[in-house]
Amino acid sequence: xxxxxxxxxxxxxxxxxxxxxxxxxxxxxxxxxxxxxxxxxxxxxxxxxxxxxxxxxxxxxxxxxxxxxxxxxxxxxxxxxxxxxxxxxxxxxxxxxxxxxxxxxxxxxxxxxxxxxxxxxxxxxxxxxxxxxxxxxxxxxxxxxxxxxxxxxxxxxxxxxxxxxxxxxxxxxxxxxxxxxxxxxxxxxxxxxxxxxxxxxxxxxxxxxxxxxxxxxxxxxxxxxxxxxxxxxxxxxxxxxxxxxxxxxxxxxxxxxxxxxxxxxxxxxxxxxxxxxxxxxxxxxxxxxxxxxxxxxxxxxxxxxxxxxxxxxxxxxxxxxxxxxxxxxxxxxxx
Numbered sequence: 091x092x093x094x095x096x097x098x099x100x101x102x103x104x105x106x107x108x109x110x111x112x113x114x115x116x117x118x119x120x121x122x123x124x125x126x127x128x129x130x131x132x133x134x135x136x137x138x139x140x141x142x143x144x145x146x147x148x149x150x151x152x153x154x155x156x157x158x159x160x161x162x163x164x165x166x167x168x169x170x171x172x173x174x175x176x177x178x179x180x181x182x183x184x185x186x187x188x189x190x191x192x193x194x195x196x197x198x199x200x201x202x203x204x205x206x207x208x209x210x211x212x213x214x215x216x217x218x219x220x221x222x223x224x225x226x227x228x229x230x231x232x233x234x235x236x237x238x239x240x241x242x243x244x245x246x247x248x249x250x251x252x253x254x255x256x257x258x259x260x261x262x263x264x265x266x267x268x269x270x271x272x273x274x275x276x277x278x279x280x281x282x283x284x285x286x287x288x289x290x291x292x293x294x295x296x297x298x299x300x301x302x303x304x305x306x307x308x309x310x311x312x313x314x315x316x317x318x319x320x321x322x323x324x325x326x327x328x329x330x331x332x333x334x335x336x337x338x339x340x341x342x343x344x345x346x347x348x349x350x351x352x353x354x355x356x357x358x359x360x361x362x363x364x365x366x367x368x369x370x371x372x373x374x375x376x377x378x379x380x381x382x383x384x385x386x387x388x389x390x391x392x393x394x395x396x397x398x399x400x401x402x403x404x405x406x407x408x409x410x411x412x413x414x415x416x417x418x419x420x421x422x423x424x425x
Contacts, residue, residue: 349405
């Protein structure tokens, strides 16, 4: 696991404080979506399938700060839509960094080089750049030619300027063990990004492409093949070993949907940022206390049947890791 030591200590201390207080449901990461508008129209994403009046909506700097303080998560992942379209994004990021939140700014990188002067390197800040494969595969995934090259150029510029750079790669059933290894090798060895996040794609109901999402058995098979021979140990993956075991099918467990709550222009999204079948909550307290969490998860809700995404299962893996000395040591050693 390639999580920086400062971040490991902060998250570990946070979890310990929650356990000492006897709290059962608490967030590890806040998924903050200050807008849903994007400058791409990816076939596997349903976030932009809203009318224009919704896509024009923005959360203010003050609303973003309030949501972060209300839930208290130590890590904030800013997504969307495309966050760099938001005119006040630099102020949002700086306000959260000033509060010593670990901020991951998720972006397709099309605007990164143009906007990078507005941001300052910090141990509390990282660019999280979407890279869904090598050139042909990535451009196919985002439905536009040339995006891969712009993302690669942006990564190099950000690294040269002293920023931490993470990547986020989503895999579909068009991907196989060979292509997974190829993109992770490229990101790890050629671009030398600081950390990589991976996940099987979730079948958004509004996504234009409904044919290429991985099922549970397909997910386990492809990751078992990709990780064969200890391959996963050579990559700087920003995941607990327990979650990687989960992807391979070595272990199975339920998701922890409140582990990564989502705040959007609509409010607090139930039960997680992948679904919106329940009314949005007005407050974080309402989200936690009035959501029927027992309704969700594989075997409980039809929309959860094929989900193995990190947003629900990585929190479970992290909690298992911090609750076990053996797993904590394994995570520290990156095994």
